[in-house]
Amino acid sequence: MDSSALNQLKTDFLKARAERGIAILCSVGVALAYLLLLVLLYLFVDLLVTRGSIPAYSQLTPTKQKEFAEEWDKRSEAERSEAVKRVTSWDTQVKVLIGGDKTPAPTAYEWELRWRAGVYLALKERVSPAAADAYLPEKPLASSEDIPRLGVLGLVVRERNQWTGRLLGPIASLNSWMWRPNSNNDANTKYLTGLFVLAFVISLVRGVMVNTLAYLAAAVTLDIVNRLRRAVFLHTYRLGSLLPRSEEPAQLFTRQAESVGSAVSASLTARFRSPIMVLGLIVLILLTNLWLAVSFLLLAALVWLVGGQFAAHFRREGRIGARQAETSLALMVESLSLLRLVKCFRMERFNQNRVERQLAESGRSGWRKMRGAALAQPLLSAIALIAAVALLYLAARAVLAGEFTVAGLVTMAVALASLLPPIADLFDYRLKLRRGREAAAAISEFLARKGEPSEAPDAEYLPALTTKVEFRGVKLEEPGTGRKLLENVNFTVPAGSRVAIVGTDPAEKRALVELIPRFMDPNAGEIRIEDKNIRWVTHESLRTQVVAVMQNSWMFTDTVVNNIGCGDQQFTMPQIIEAAKLAHAHSFIEQLTHGYETVVGQHGHDLKIGERFRLALARALLRDPSILIIEEPAGSVDEDTLALLDDTLERAAAGRTLIFLANRLSTLQGVDRVFLLREGRLVASGTHDELWENNEHYRRLQMIADSASEVTADDND
Template sequence: MDSASSPIPTSGALAAAPGRSWAARLGSLTAAVLLVLTIPVVYLFVDLLVWRGTIPEYTDLPAARQKEFKAEWERSLGARDEIKSSHAKVRPTDAEAKTEDVQHWQWRWQAVTYQMLTERVGPEAADAYLQLPENGGTATPTGQRLGVLSLMARERPHWTISLLGPFARSAGWSWRPDAESGTNTPYLAGLFVILFLLTATQIVLLFAASHWAASAGLAAVVRMRRSIYGHANRLNQVVVRRHTMKEVATLFTAKLETMADGLRASVLHSWRLPTVIVLALLMLVSVNTGVALTFLFLAAVVWFAVGQFAAYFSRDGRIASRRAEARLSQMKESVSILQLVKCYLMEGFNQNRVERQLTDYSRAEWRRLRGESLSRPAVIAAAILAGVGVLYLAGRAVLLGEMSVAGLAAKIFAIGILLWAVSVWVGSRIRIRRAAEAEAEVTEFLQRRADTGQTIDAEFLQPMEKRMELVELSMREPGSGRMLLENVSLAIPAGSRVAIVASDPEESLTLAFLMTRFLDPTGGEVRIDGKNTRWVTHESLRTQVAMVLQQNLIFSDTVANNIGCGDGGYTLPQIIEAGKMAHAHQFVQRLPYGYESLIGDGGLSLRAGEKLRIALARAVLRDPSVLIVEEPELPMDEDSRALLDDAYERIAAGHTQVFLSRRQSVLRRADRVVVLHKGKVAAAGTHEDLLKTNDLYRHLLFKEITVPSAA
């Protein structure tokens, strides 16, 4: 969206497609002009149906128009002299006559009309109105139906005649009657052709504008999605904080869709609707200024009064809704403690509580329902009353001759267009505001700094040969500042098997994230064979330290791509061998297409143990020095546990294994178990020793010890 013309500060969001954006704006703007042009066409159509192309006599004019003509005649001495000298055959008239004789005014009306038609349309049009005698006498109207000339004669003082004159002069079909029927069917057909062309052109322009706007919005959203994905890859907090991952997913999907919707609304409506509103108002004022101003005044009053009324009930309804929800929550609690009620004979006490809660809930809910039941009918009633008032004034103006029936029809049509435009404009402003809010969130995310940068002279990390050392590691949770680890020191020899048991799972996960440098510690350092991981490349570190986490075990793709991650450097035989090592090959072979079967949300559903073995095969394929495995907290079946234990034994040779697990069989096989509590190392030793000597360890494993089947 172009920052110069849009209320959304899009940071150049539409820079990828400025041409399509401007084309959509211009197309929608042109469609707006064409829409408003249908109002005068409707006016001409209704006028033709009412008057049927007949130019009225003076006596047929409304009293207000007769009075207006007389005043005009008295003011225009020069015009009367010109009429007398130029149209002597039209018996009007003594220029200075003051008579009030109706016949004299009839002649004057004919003379003025004849002169106007001659000047603005041509002699042929004037002669079609009056038949002039060759040898003196009085001119007589031909009685022909002359289409638009009827309107020109009746509305001669109005400024619109200056527009109708060129139209009638260039479009003879607009006033020449049909030769056979004598009616103005050519004029009627022409109006329908014009209306059809206006409507068809609008449809084409709006279709093209919608297409260009959608294309520009799609290009912008695709570009923004690339930016979000690329920046998310640079932010390790996205990996380690689950709520941040959800935030990124929301930005990537819902927020960008909201932005796209707002972009389309801005491109299509930011120029079009204000243009429609302004032009429709001008049309209203041009038909009848008094009625138009009355309508605008009533509309403003209704808008303000109803807005205040609706705001009050909306605010009151929100308060009542929160109160009703609170009472519902209390009643839910009162029902859920029935066991306690029966045990302690609290029936009477709890019944009184429920009655009070029901009373409070009923009052609050009634306030909410009252607002809903009154606000909408009040808005509708106010709008109807205002409409009835405007309709009365318009009808009165028609009866008094201040406005024609065609003018009334055009005014109603213009009001309909105006109300539609205002309604859509309000809706588009809401969409644009939501898009601006969404973009602010996206912009804030894109402006976050990467938290674990790589130095320019970073070294390549070789496979671990000696040990990994965690030296006085301290870590605060990113964002909240909560202390997760405090002065944790730990040495993990190469080829060993270590299990980490934590009272807070976030602590053990944080330790794993520090090992792979998804996070940098706030204090201390991680060393591999004496090298600080801050000074090695990310790629080499994560090649040597692989993780299997429960949050992202598999993704929607084939089994082969899930294991190989789309890396063409791994052949299918290598992928199959990794699957065999992780005990995944057997169940993969049973899938409809083997390693080419689709799994994940878009494919086949797998059990928890099967997902874990796929993820384990992915890690095994890369032959890392250190393998970190987070086991699921939910229980697995006996076969899955046995297959996993055997897979761990298979890949133990030449690999250092770190388990985040409380499963008995894993802990028994570990060379060392480290217990974390409140961010510190509370104990360390073998499983058997800790069971004998450490109460905290026994407490953490209580379920596993008492309920072996849950392992």
């Protein structure tokens, strides 16, 4: 999927640039520090196994002895002469050790002396003359026991012709603590201490970088998630009623923003750390022993192909078995519910045979499901274990043949085990990145939508309604879907009257009344208040005169005071209480635990439907609008509450124009006019009695509503 949306969101919303850069550096540093610790592990294990000793000639394998002989022959006579004088002062023996065409074949002892001379030259070339002198001082040694243990120099000598020896040589020349002997003619103690100090420092630095990375990644992630949520929140208010689905902002605000945050977090951690880890570990494995590394890769490919295919087959079998078992179980449950039918038609034997077949099929399906689930993972583990044993056998043979060291084997094993977490992190990063791209595309599309109608630069002030509200040829399509909600709607509501909107589609009714406070503009036609097109009046004056009490916005989680006053400081406590009394809400508010300071809403004190409605009505009455839009409670309400609601609505009607989205017969009977919407068109209007007598669709609509009310009442009883 295209990453442009995600990259654009990062550019627009990711402001913590410094933190992001430091996090990336820490991510790279964590990977490099781990690789350095593996190198130190190699040196540590080698020191434990060899104790820093340089091998004698007799300890070399025949292959190594042959390599040394060829290496010795390639040296100049001057080099050989200088080195030989370090191991013996006898002229006759010097000539034999230097070698030549006419010299007799050297004895085993002479080969040992020649080996010491070769080691001296190798240390002088690879490390430094001081290191060579530490191995063979100017006075010839009496025996091999006098040769000191020289820390890393033993590894340099054994692997002098490999990359490890060539790399360690210059490092040892700059760090004499790795090989310089102490007064006891031993360098191992200082070398071991140095390795532990290095490991401690690197581990400490790596730990600091890991914690810093986690902290900065969390800070960057929270920063972009909060910025995205703020943008979604603000744009949701810009869109308002233009949203085709009310749950869309909630998904963007929560799940989609989190997905983008997870992708950003993974891009700071796994994106840089894991590739470096994988590449570095593979290079280390290949350099440790190329032949064994290739063998491992071949075995890993074999496990991947063969084991993966077998495991996939058994998982597929398990899924098929699970579906079949579910079907069989559903059929058996159905058979249990046929008791009366079986007895009525005397089909006991038939039903018994049917159930037996279903039980047999369920057993086969269950076995197929269990076999698939039980064999998939164990089979893959068994194949991987066989491959690991084979690799261990090959490695052991290489160690016994002298082609591989124990230190190399341990390091390779740890490196192989260390490959799994970064590979898993890379797969997890790809998954999070894909989800982040999808979420970023959804958020970008949402933020690119045009918001609610803006206010005209020269908008007029709208006074209180004294004449009429008029709809002229209004057409409206649902934003985002294009579904027609209103089609050529024309009607007039005189000031001070009470009207009701009814219809089969709640979306059409809500769309019609939401046009009045200009939450959205019609696609065609106009709405006029006081003979002013509401497109050309200020939002503030329009929404001061038009207040809506809708079911989806009765309450929010806060105190009763804030639910009524909405945090507006211009409303005093006496005014809030007076509005609550007018809406018949004061009595139940006083009975709450903390009165007007009680937290109500979804995450606070739960109120009944009638109480929530009266609280919302108090909020509207506090603002004293001239046009009040009321969506009546759709749920069941007890008789006492209904009486209070009727009285509340009667009080609210004084001096106001009321537009009802009616759900009660008493409201329809009490309004001056009822407008009937059907498929977006205004098909009829009149009083309740007129429509009941003359409109079949209206009668059917009311009968359906009455039936639903009776069912609800029976359920409550």
